[in-house]
Amino acid sequence: MLQANLNNLPSALHPILKHNWEQVSSVLETLDNIPEQFAEDLSRVLTGSNFVAEQFGRSPEILPSLLNSGDLYSSYHDNQYQESLNNLLSVVETEEQLHQAVRKFRQREQTRLIFRDLTRASDMRNTTRELSWLADACVEQTMNWLYDQACERWGTPTGRHSRKPQRMVVLGMGKLGANELNLSSDIDLIFVYPENGETEGSKKCLDNQDFFIRLGKKLIQALDNTTIDGFVFRVDMRLRPFGSAGPLVISFDAMEGYYQEHGREWERYAMIKARVMAGDQEAGAELMQILRPFVYRKYIDFSAFDSLREMKEMINREVRRKGLNNNVKLGSGGIREVEFIAQVFQLLRGGRDARLQQRELCKVLPVLPEAVGMPQQASDELMEAYEFLRNAEHAIQAVADKQTQELPIDEQEQLRLAYSMGFDSWEGFTESLENYRNNVRIHFADLIAPSEESEQDEQGCEDQTWLSLWNDDLEEEHAVEILNEQGFDDAAKAWELIDSLRQSRTVKMLQQIAQERLLAVLPILLRETSQVENSTETLGRVLQLIQAILRRSAYLVLLAENPVASQQLVKLCSASNWFSEKLTKQPILLDELIDPNSLYSPPNKEQLNSELRQQLLRIPEEDTEQLMDCLRYFKNAHSLKVAASEITGALPLMKVSDYLTWTAEVILEAVVDIAWKIMTEKHGSPQKSAGVPCNPDFIVLGYGKMGGIELSYGSDLDLVFIHDSDPNLFTDGDKQIANSVFFTRLGQKIIHILNTFTTSGQLYEVDMRLRPSGNSGLLVSSLKSFSDYQNKEAWTWEHQALVRARMVAGDTQLQQRFEEVRAQILSLPREKGKLLEEVAEMREKMRSHLGSKNSSNEENPVFHLKHDRGGIVDIEFLVQYLTLLNAQQYPELYEFTDNIRILDAAERTELISSEEAETLREAYKAYRAVGHRQTLQERSNTISDSEMKDMRQAVACIWEKTMQ
Template sequence: MAAPELPEEIIHAINLLPLEAAAITGPLETTWAALSAEEQTELRHLGSAFAAHWAHIACVSPFARQLLLRHPHWLPRLARGGHSDLATSHGLSSDVFLANLRQYRNARMVEIIWQDRQPGEHYPETVAALSELAEICLQQAYAYGVEMLRQRHGIPRNDDGQEVPFTILGMGKLGGRELNLSSDIDLIFCYGEDGETDGPIPLDNSTYFQRLGRWLIQALDQRTADGFCFRVDMRLRPFGDAAPLCISVAAMEQYYQVHGRGWERYAFIKARPVAGDLALGQNLLHTLRPFVYRRYLDYTALTGLREVKALMDAEQGGSSNDIKKGQGGIREIEFVCQSLQIIHGGRQPALRSTNTLDTLAAIASAGLLPADDTDRLRRAYLFLRNTEHCLQMVDDQQTQQLPHSELEWQRLACGMGFPDVMTMRETLDTFRQQNHVIFQRTLASGKDDRQGKNSNGEKLWQRAQTAALETAPSDLLQVLRFTAPEAIWTRLWRFAHSRDVASRLSTEGRQRLNRLLPLALDLGSAQPDTDAWLQRFLTLIEAILGHANYLALLAENPPYLMRIAELLHSPWLAQELARFPILLDDVL
């Protein structure tokens, strides 16, 4: 019969812990007593290293401690470095399938935590294992859901009778293969095209895939007696919570072409097919690549990033307790990476990685940041992500909040391998301060200096928006070298008050137009054919009012505006650009 007493080496390891020795002893005694004599003998032979690590895990992760209390026979497998397998789902009821999936997830989580807190740096292996776990759970839930739906409704097909595929895009940290220990998984569901299923109870494809999507969320997110697999967040899909769970490829392409917003470009940097038909997902992302990465150096992206960061700062309310969203936190490092990806990724494909550490390496290789900065950011990112994992392994909670009690600070310092809390906090503060300096420097690099403010072009554009048509500012028109001032004034005034300008521009689009027109008016005064040039320029702008990216390109990048100035000397080329604005991608 197995002896209940803990070996001396394990008792000694518990007594060396900085906190909760008494609270830890009981669960470890119970776990040990539940093992067979053979299992106990195997673990005794592993000596003090095993004893110290088991005690350490019990201290830093009460979540793992409780699971091992419920499943003591996992302990020998952990000590051997074993890996749990997921039982087959074929023929199981949905309740049994969901229970198996959750039990597999819990077993793998304990295995990952056990390995993560071994001596040395294990962050890359940990996030890869967590991302793989999410993909396995997704794919298993997808396969089970498809089999369940096909029994009643058959196979979704298009009008030609071909089977219609379905793909799941992983966004955020799942897309980057850098999932944390207790993370939401951000998903987007998409199916090939409309049609109908061919089973005994037919459904249109849209309804069929909505049901599949709801099943997937239930399979992963629903809490049962065995817990949950992963919290699912669908808010990154087109139109967010107001939209159906699944949309077709054509609808998705249309959305990002017409409605795509700046923050969605950042989101799609990390998009990756993770389950379902992976080829469909890859083809979709290839089609959407021009939405994310522009062919030109796209400094306009920094405006959107500043706005997102300002909202985050307002949400934090000056608190420094959040290591993700707070000053110098994980998000600032990710923003540095993503801003440089958006700006330069159109011309440098090596920057188009979904993974943060890989992106930092590509940024260093391309020389986009000083080598010292990329090295600091890499070390800080590893430190902060490991800190995040230590916070989350306590109770399997999605938190990035630093502790509020001295006891939890001691637990965190212990998990991170620091001898005391003060050293841990000093190291954390140093990394965050360095991060924030680099982050501010990166955002400042693209700020608008507005050299033309209060210039003659600025004054004329303000008058065109506010003055009556009958009150042409002859002095300004002459200073700007227009030879037919009355005609130019009429053209400019009518443009400023046109229905297109009033109805087709967002607030951001209006701001860009107000930045662009003064620059163009000043630039036009230096052209040999000032009047004709401005007429062609306004015609071009009318053509691109509905294309926010082109308007931003000219408003934010003076070199491209200069290039357009040269091209508009050709009446034929000016006409073609106005007819086919997409040509701007080629000529710039």
């Protein structure tokens, strides 16, 4: 049998296999009918692992046990180690027996895992997962046994306030926490207990902390001490609060206080992988919830780049000092760099994307393309490299069960490693290894590139000039001279702005790290700001934003790390005060500046809908507050993007309004869904007819700018709610209410979600005055009531409003029925003289109340874009008049709700001439474009009377001609 297997092995490895085969030969002689496949597998394992050979020789019972039980060729389920070890320890009576039993258990299972890994009966992920389960079981079952003994001796630890028995919580850190333990890893643990108090049930009481420290020491001894039977796991407790200088076990309150007051950046990285792996699972889950804000920040945390770079540099120095280039974990392109890449995105965006709040690297890497825009190829290459490197790490450690990641230097050992990895030669293995490591290096460098000294030298002198304004106590005259030389249009005012921030209490109270981050970004922003036309005005806007983010200095890192983002910021603040105000109020939106491609290439409605749905799916349905914050961030981010596109000319006016309207529509759809779920969970579904639930038989109508697909920045939403159910029926839930009450509350819930001010602001201001009977009418009308009102009671101006009404959210079947009602109302025959009189009268009333004459003066006459003669409302009323007068004959007039396409229809039907239609279209677009610019500069809709005179006069002439 041996000879047959030697024939399939490189001759240089024959001595290893012969030696190890001899150690197990006596055991093999006791086995009957050894399967050929097992003989081949055993040969591969004995070639790759001296440890397995030693265990089979030292404990002859292991091999028959593994073979006869089928464990050698079977995967374990997640609780199998726990059950097996619990059974073994149930008959243990002394600590000495405990130590022996748990060690023998570990050696058997470790041998099985190495056998399965080297034969590839188990892949890397399954091996690391089972190793972690093995560690969980050894810690859990050993601690349970020791806890019972400790309670008998010292009493049961009891909470001072809760009066409940206390159990220890064991946090697994690092690879153990992530269920990614390697074949010969130590285990990083933190011991915690829920509540202070004393033990009860013993003559001598102990403080809970004293009890758990004693328990913790015994647990470490039971696992870590090396006896004649070996060890279980090497235990490392240095990740606990205050490290080796801190107490071995602390309470939840002390743990929370430590991370709030003393938690360092590297501890955040460590806590990403923290998991309650043993002890009181329920209490442990509460602890992890308490610690979560320390790890994952709500805002985009760009300090992750800075601290990761520092950590990487520290490791690089260690690699150079200790010569670790041959280390598959710590060396360049090694396992650690893959972990860093995943962790930087977890800390960067994990607070806002729950998909990144996972411990397992193998689960994080695949979601990076969708979550953070990493190229799919990069994600795939990193995953492949990680699996190869982890397999190499296991093959290295399988030889002697030693914790090492060093590539061997002995030729025979090199060939052994290559053979275990499936290669015929060391050269073949190292070529593949280098390819994988090179891919990791490239992707790591792309993400966390070290600062280039040459680039620093080039900009050093210029940066020092800018920093002298901040660091040196310059005379005002000298400072103004510097700013003047650098191109500021009002150097004196610019110095006043800089000095004001420099002398502010906020700046003087900054911690050192925030000071350093501020100094890193100031030269970049000052340099960019000096190059725009309105440099001093822009400087004021930029420094206002800096003032707002000083206490959240991770945003300063974002700007320092992303020169493109800084350039975009200055460019857009220069063009728009609205833009800078938006960022100042919500700095979290700075994240949107990073990628100019997404900033200036807005999505279509389907993409917007998909993006919002994906974001909402990551939030528990019952967490209304978080859902509302998500909606607000989505709206603000896309408002910012469309503003950037309009400012830079990347989008024309019509596309800007489309984008803003689409954004509102997908938000409304989501809000209706959220409100519907809240209401139906509480009251059940309303009934369309007896026994037939609504599905949902509810729509939201958009009027005005929303209906006309003409939203601008900050537009409110003119909405009307319609349902189609029997108001006399009731919902089918436990807490039944009348259908009419249900839909009224549904409408109120929708308005609440839209209107409420949160820390992220308001979604939209909602105006419901266009519903039947206005503010005195029902909040939600049935379609029949709506139809009756429009036919019998509505004023002409309400029919005018209906011209721009359309469904913007809700049930598509009810939409069809609404459109039939709308078409019927708009197609009613109307007497021309009466219609003309009523439209003109309403127009004059609006002009007298809202036009510019109320605020103008003779010296500086002004023009109100919307309400003055020849303005936007004249065009809208013309369109509405033509539609109401002629819709019976020309149904294409009410096919669309936007003014431009209605004008197109009026031209095609020859209700107005082509020249008139073109004049009205161009004027309408021009007025709206100016209105948008006014909004972005936070100015009113009033401009100088000298502007746009020819256009206004042309519109007024068409009005006079048509409305005779």
